Amino acid sequence: MKIVTKRDRVSLRRRVDQGTEEQRAIVQSILDDVKANGDKAVLAYTEKFDAVQLEDYKVTKEEMEDAFASVDGEFVEILEEAAANIRSFHQKQSSQSWFDTSEDGTVLGQKITPLEAAGVYVPGGTAAYPSSVFMNVIPAQVAGVERVVMVTPPGKDGKVPDGVLLAAHILGVADVYKVGGAQAIAALAYGTETVPAVDKITGPGNVFVALAKREVFGDVDIDMIAGPSEIAVLADDTAKAHEVAADLLSQAEHDARSSSVLVTTSQALAENVQTEVEDQLKSLPREDIARRSVEDYGMIIVCDTWEEAIETVNEIAPEHLEVITADPIQELGKIKHAGAIFLGPYSSEPVGDYFAGPNHVLPTNGTARFSSPLNVDDFVKKSSVISYSAQALQKNVDKIARFARLEGLEAHARAVETRKERWK
Known part of the structure; x- marks a missing residue:
């Protein structure tokens, strides 16, 4: 893991995989095929792609119950508490x-309506989530x-892995x-x-999932096009090196492109x-992935001043930001861009991944500059409600008509002016 100064560092490399032309063509053909031919x-x-023949691909009630029965009771309790x-x-x-x-x-307002249906993609592959x-x-x-x-x-x-089915079972x-x-x-x-x-699709996946989500956006809503995971740790000399190294590796083991x-x-x-990073890498089961991550996308940036350090963190706009300092609360107001902010030495990133409560579906690749974590508002629609009274329209009709004509929209102006006949 290389050490650089802020002056020497180059911008962190963009890690959102846009896919090749061949991959995009494959995805489009799959979308068209499923749209036309369904099951x-x-x-x-x-x-x-998965090398498995299925006659019916809906998980049965018996499979859900078997998963629940096969998992250790203590783990069930942990999942229930986390949920x-x-x-x-x-x-x-x-x-x-x-x-x-x-x-x-006049009555003005906003009506909140939940989406009728949401789809959740849960990744498979090398781990269960x-x-x-x-x-x-x-x-x-x-x-x-x-x-x-x-x-x-x-x-x-x-x-499907028992842990994934158990989580679904717990949530009904x-x-x-x-x-x-x-x-x-x-x-x-x-x-x-x-x-x-x-109506909406959420959840991370590989490049083919990401490309597919991008293509269907507009037919349905999506949460985001997420890049590989990332963490930034903002630390002063009160931080313990072995803890910081462990936290950095907690994200590096996700993906060779994690930052x-x-x-x-x-x-x-x-x-x-x-x-510490080098020492801890040697005993990680996913050493190969984590090592490629820290070598290609890992970095230790040494700044001359604390103000420069804060500025650097805000430039990165990380998915996860840990603040491990003598007084982390004092730094919170200075942080402008981060998906999730972990304050203090006891708030290790996995606390948020699994148990604390905030959502771990977070903006990546600098998009924390303008995006938020997945949240309840992502699953509702907001409709404006306008109910003008006769008194209100009579008072404002000429202003509205003049505004419409200013924009060259005569039919708009006449639509409100026709109501004048009610007052004759």
């Missing part, structure tokens, strides 16, 4: 419809979404389908004989963390 296409692609924490946090985000009445009888189930499903449920549909790739045995998600990749996104967006179409950055004013901490 037949889904099952064919599942056999082709309760996440639900409690998101319940505080709920918005209410509101209406404002004026003396002249019950946490992804919680973080995507719970805000939708809190928002009042009537129907939540979950898709996740099957393993070679044609099954009954519509779970063994399908992944672009074909899963197509099924959610357009519907098949088995999978009902949804882990330490920003500090302490040369001693920088050197100690560099040594």
Whole structure:
């Protein structure tokens, strides 16, 4: 993990995979095929890409119950407690419809309506992610979404990992389908004989999932096009090097393109963390992935002043930001751009990933400059409500008509002026 100064560092390399022309063409053909041929296409692609033949790809009630029975009871309790924490946090985000009445009888307001159906993509591959189930499903449920549909790739045995099914079971998600990749996104967006179409798709996935989400946006809504995971640690000389190194590696093990950055004013901490990262890498089960990550996208930036360190962090706009300083609360107001902010030495990033309650679906690749974590508002619509009284229109009709004509829209002006006949 290289040590640089702010003056010497180059901008962190963009890590959102836009896909090749060939990949984009493959994704488009899959979307078109599933849209036209439904289940037949889904099952064919599942056999082709996941190497498993399925006759029916909906998870049965018995499979859900078997998963629940097969998992250690203590782990069930941990998941249930985590789900309760996440639900409690998101319940505080709920918005209410509101209406404002004026003396002249005008009523203006905003009506909050939950989406009718949401689709959640839970990644498969080298690991199982019950946490992804919680973080995507719970805000939708809190928002009042009537129907939540979950898709996740099957393993070679044609099954879904027990942990993922257990998380779905805990939340009461009954519509779970063994399908992944672009074909899963197509099924959610357009519907098949088995999978009902949804209004919004959330959840991370590989490049084919990301490209598919990009293509179906407009037919349905999506949460974001997420890049690989990232963490920045803002630390002074009170931080412990072995803790900082462990936190940096917690993201590096996700993906060879994950980014882990330490920003500090302490040369001693920088050197100690560099040594610790190398030492800890040697014992990681996912050493190869983590090592490629820290070598290609890892960095320790030593700044001359604390103001420069804060500026650097805001330039990075990281997905996860840990502030490990003598007084982390004091720094909070200075942080402008970060998906999630972890304050103090006891707020290690995995605390937020799994248990504390805030959502771990976060903006990546600098998009924290203008984006927010997945939240309850992502699963509702807001409709404006306008009820003008006769008194209000009579008072303002000429102003509205003049405004319309200023924009060259005569029909707009006449639409309000025709009401003048009511007052003759």
